[in-house]
Amino acid sequence: MSTQAQLETLKHKLREVSDLSSVGAVLGWDQATYMPDGGGDLRGRQLALIGRLTHERASSRELGDLLKSLREAAQGKALSEADAALVRVAYRDYERMARLPSSFVQEVSEHTSKTYMAWTKARPANDWATMRPLLEKTLELSKRSAAYYPEFSHPMDALMDEGEPGCSLTYIKPLFAKLREETVKLLREVQARPAADVSCLRGKFPIAQQVAFGERVIRAYGYDFNRGRQDTTHHPFCTRFGHGDVRITTRYRDDDVGDGLFSTLHEAGHAMYEQGVDEAFDAGPLASGVSTGVHESQSRLWENIVGRSRGFWSHYYPELQREFPSFQDVPMETFYRAINRVEPSLIRVDADELTYNLHVFVRFELETELHEGKLAIRDLPEAWRAKYRDYLGVASNDDRDGCLQDVHWYGGLIGGYFQGYTLGNILAAQFFESAVKAHPAIPTEIARGEFATLRGWLRENLHKYGRQYDPPELIRRATGQELSVEPYLRYLRGKFLEPVSKG
């Protein structure tokens, strides 16, 4: 077969894998949005079946042989840059898949599904005793999963590799240590100032109006409703079926106007990334965001750097006041300070912009200790409390708001995900700084409710590439630098240490 014919065959096979996998995504979306209670058992079987059929195809020997042959062609420079990237990324996905025996995949799937179901009941009941043995098994499976990739020197590296290619513990530890130190210092300074009054955010805010307001904003951001939609769920998420169908979900509370709005802006940031990937990559392995960190950078950029900025609200606050009369007597500055209040708390998803990373460090460090055998699952609740006391100065008496609070360990493996949140915060600031450097008018445009220049820069420099470049190269190309925590620290200091009298 000629190289060209092999490429065609490869793309055909990869499209089938992608289409099957996107069928699973549709099933998952429906499960989280509209499926009636009675549909759960069948949905579990459907998801398992589609998962198995996808895994069979994604790890088939024919696919592997084709990829090996095309890798040689790529080494001989016989492929275009995009095709070479396709082969490289597809081979990495294949390798990850093919290393895992079907029986192990099945075991993980059954265990995590059982654990997740137990967790949905155990968390509200503050029932750590039930979760402990399940989590012990999860840790064992996580270790075994990492062991299938012996080329990594640390199990956390093996687990991070899928979602965060090019990342390692050696790289991340000093980065996080520095950010932690700076954050704690900054937090002390912020806490010395008078606390913001958040009472204007509480009240009665009809949900239909919240939805309408949020949708107006993300439409202006550039989220394309012809290729997407928004629905409500318990746990907001963004899901990509394909270039033409990238959906988001949000949850609204009628007594808190911030919750739904900022979650909408956040998910729209993820979705615009997926909508912005080059259409030519569609239905193949390059057609998605490149890493959890870069993905989170897009959601945090639109949620926080844009959506919690004074410029943004100088445009949107009058509109918010028209929509919700209770704001009519609230000065914009009071509102601005309310949505940016800093206050150490117990729950990651409710955390403010500054303390958020401290929540991440707790989890990331505990994961690492668990994998290194320095911490046992039975000691997790106490270790959690100790770190919260140490980093945030607060600690819950129960586990519901402690180590039971996040779904991640109870719906998947331990390790490989949490670092992405902080990498995202760091990168959001770095990308925004580069965009503004290239287009200094961006802040004034935002203050007019115009986002096309910013969105265009992100699309041209990040979104369109999908997974074509690994994160380190993508960051270099977009910003001319390695990942750096400095823009983020500049951003945090500028925002949270501005003169109190301002406004």
Added chain:
Amino acid sequence: MSTQAQLETLKHKLREVSDLSSVGAVLGWDQATYMPDGGGDLRGRQLALIGRLTHERASSRELGDLLKSLREAAQGKALSEADAALVRVAYRDYERMARLPSSFVQEVSEHTSKTYMAWTKARPANDWATMRPLLEKTLELSKRSAAYYPEFSHPMDALMDEGEPGCSLTYIKPLFAKLREETVKLLREVQARPAADVSCLRGKFPIAQQVAFGERVIRAYGYDFNRGRQDTTHHPFCTRFGHGDVRITTRYRDDDVGDGLFSTLHEAGHAMYEQGVDEAFDAGPLASGVSTGVHESQSRLWENIVGRSRGFWSHYYPELQREFPSFQDVPMETFYRAINRVEPSLIRVDADELTYNLHVFVRFELETELHEGKLAIRDLPEAWRAKYRDYLGVASNDDRDGCLQDVHWYGGLIGGYFQGYTLGNILAAQFFESAVKAHPAIPTEIARGEFATLRGWLRENLHKYGRQYDPPELIRRATGQELSVEPYLRYLRGKFLEPVSKG
């Protein structure tokens, strides 16, 4: 392998076919309800892929061999009644599937998909010229499809066999001829009376209230929202994913209160049938309604015999008046006569209860003539008009409201479906008469808004059996008789020829 082991293997294989096929149903539901425009191309590929995987499994040699071996066991009385039925029905499905070459299935799928897309534009544009060559191809494919089943003496029999097992042209022609004759007679008598005033049905009816009212009624009927839900679409339908998830869709118009309501009652009738199938049959070939005719009997029973009855409205009309103030000055009898007005018209889906079957006869007879070579596609528009003039005394000048009006021929094959509507009307009356004979209190219960006895009789005598018995046997078991048009004629005469002064 022991018979028991073979049965287990069979059920396992059939469950996989059923689960895959239900994945296709989820994709179809989303396509018709929430999918954004941009999702169309991917959805087409996903549906084709799931369709191919389903067909491969449903027509596999292993499945065929297993079924042949188990048929022998069944003949030797080694199987329970339900298992024997399972093997019989599964074998028939397998035979139908395996006769069709994959290439033919693919050809039909591609052609009907293309034709359907063209029709969605051609109908509003009244563009018969575009559809004619496509429909000629559809007729050719329909003939070829029938020819794969040479054991049938008429192509219409072959095409009806899947949806209407046990039915034939020889059986249906005299039945329909008699009903047509009686309907035309009845229609003349009804038309001699003063026409009802339908103006009370037009006005402004907020859709949210229509949805709420309709859902209250179908909840009272017994549609189980824990195992279903209702959404809005352009073309109402009912879809079964499994025992725990049977959904309906409706469309509402804010200027017509009847359209959405009766379509809700209709689809709920279909859905209660699917929800009532024995749970033990779930995820296998017995787990669905047995035929288009029996299915339609359930939708028409709840829509018309119950939902357009004076008893039903004696309970619900005060509630309707509270919900929609424009009815406050409208006597119930005026409303009752409005929702039961008889008037020959051009459009099947808007037809009243009496003239509805005349629309069906037009289509069924034209289909038969097309298959017999007595009519050519090019002459279809004129032949359509001629039959409308003949049976209904009306004819449209355009094709939009003529032979382009129904999706069936443009989204599938020609033949095999339309007869089900009339069989459904006939059976609805026959089943209702039997239910009332067994439980004479049913009409007074309906007038109290209580439906449990009626629903229970239908569930016990029809629903729970799924496809265990073929329609003729099911009808005999439920009513003690063969299918008969007499109860339906009694019902029509009783309803439409009642003394005018009544009420």
